[in-house]
Amino acid sequence: MTRTVFTGGTVFDGTGSEPAPADVVIEDGVIVDVGAGLDGDLSVDCTGATLLPGLFDCHVHVVGSGLGLLPQVQKPFSYQFYEAARNLWTTLKLGITTVRDAAGADLGIKQAVADGLISGPRLQIAIGLISPTGGHGDGWLPSGHCVPASLPHPGRPDAMADGPDEMRRVARTLLRAGADVLKVCTTGGVLSPRSDPRHSQFTVEELDVLVTEAQMQGRAVMAHAQGTEGIKNAVRAGIRSIEHGIYLDDEAIELMLARGTWLVPTLVAPVNVIRAAEAGASLPDAVVRKAKEVAEVHADSVRRAVAAGVRIAMGTDSGVGPHGTNLEELGLMRSCGMSPADVLVATTSSAARLLGFDGELGRLAPGHRADVVVVAGDPYDFGGLAGNVREVWQDGVRAV
Template identity: 40%
Template structure:
């Protein structure tokens, strides 16, 4: 049966002017047409949903979450049994879907089993794109501490070095059914070793990671916080750069030349900086954090002004961020100087392409899957509306999410 949804305003995710008084038709789980009501015939017998006072828009997509993670506190994480983290994931996924996010890409933690549980309806949540992480000796991934102690978990933290070893390790990750390989092209703040200002991987290792992933139809998502690592990854042909805090003009030019997505992940660092004093970070980590904050000033805005393609990602890593993904839209406007329409595109069309799902998702047009939102009010006038689940009715695969 055809399902017709009438809405007062249609934002289709393409970035053009919104359409007033619109109709969208769904058959099964697929959109068959969308546009001005005057141009669309609603077939006799169609089920009609009248949302005249609402805005219809694509389901939102967050391309950087960690649905199994509840805390940055290492001791707490190490004391959480894996099964418990799966129950947390089920909760977090449900909250995320209710917040209007119909697809998420997990940047480390969720495996293909959680994706499978969603697909067979065992748990409810967004479509889930999963990644497998690999790192090298002495890099951000390797959990080795100044005491000499090291956390070893071959499934969660795969460490490899040199082209042949890296190729085999990528294949081992892909064998588990992941959609993306996640790597780290610079260090970070929290890990005892490395730094956001030191590049990881050699160009030949990066090349083989991208080659193997692409050959299997997978993407490569890259944690990278400063320009040298970012540029190495962009030259290798990765799918997206996560964080991308410190750039230079050459990096911006490479983003533009390659069309690679920048995922600025503004929400998580903001929450962390608000409560930095209460976090159990080492002095070395705090120092790296201060240096990064100083160096990153203004680069995200310059990237936006230059026209770098942006995709929405929150880095939801702690309990309070799951289901609060819509805050990222407001932060991208504030920090990047983007318009409400531009951040909606970052969270729909661009985010779908960043997940390698542009053909199925991200815009409301014929042939796409019917993942959509009916929103009370107009998010173009007030983007913060999209932080309030009570104002959002969610449809996924053409079906109303209860």
């Protein structure tokens, strides 16, 4: 087997320790050694660069390519899959080698990446967004027509549910379709014009059924949860991660700490909604108004969660905003009180732990899969990080 050694660089190993000079050796897709003076059959000169573990984005929508209703309904059905291939490649070039798709991508997209038909980060997929009638995932419009964000098809079954029995059926249907994680709306949202992000959706009984179904199949649940009570309902039901977490109060934070619940903040999401509106995207006035209302309270909630020690993993909601701008989230996390090292931990080893890849990805350590990102200059220069990515290796193969 060929041994490839990355020499002359500085290593951020994913644990939060300060970057330090070291070589990294990979063989057969696995990291076999990290240390000084190592050798190999092939050498990659990393002088002046820092090596990072492959980065994670725990909340993306790879079939989404921005906001607005008309582009979605005017494109041919299959066009979304070609857009997904482009979006995945754009994300991989940032050094993001693993993503969790939070509704939209089906099993075919995941398998196409795994089989090497298209280049992109490895995928965990939720397939559909479980929502009640009138909820955040309900595409009903005042005209009476229904246009959900992700149009159902055989690989992406309808995910609307009302009551425990329908929740059970939808959970099983999504799991059958290949879902690695189940995503549920426990509150309204910013992008759904007729729902309020502060209001709760689904009863505790419905959420208990969902979590039970997921756990029986060894799966976790992620919750679109923005309003306070909906966040608490999700945490009490045993949902693994809160996505967004806009209106956190002290009790919600205490519950998350007690239950070990993760927060995936997606701070850049409302920022991207506001930007899209300013750029002329066709968005309902209510959506733009809500985005402006939540931006600062969202940041304040994340600051308090960080200060309290809530477990944080990086996610962006890319697809709502442009793919390729994912790393903007790191600077926003830093502005919420996280140290630069903690931001990178949230984007590497902590994210790996959330997604069940602990001990496999997220660190530069022997025995871990060889996802390596070579970054020129200061790895804590989050504003310049995207432009400083020199090479991206995935499972020991140079991808970028």
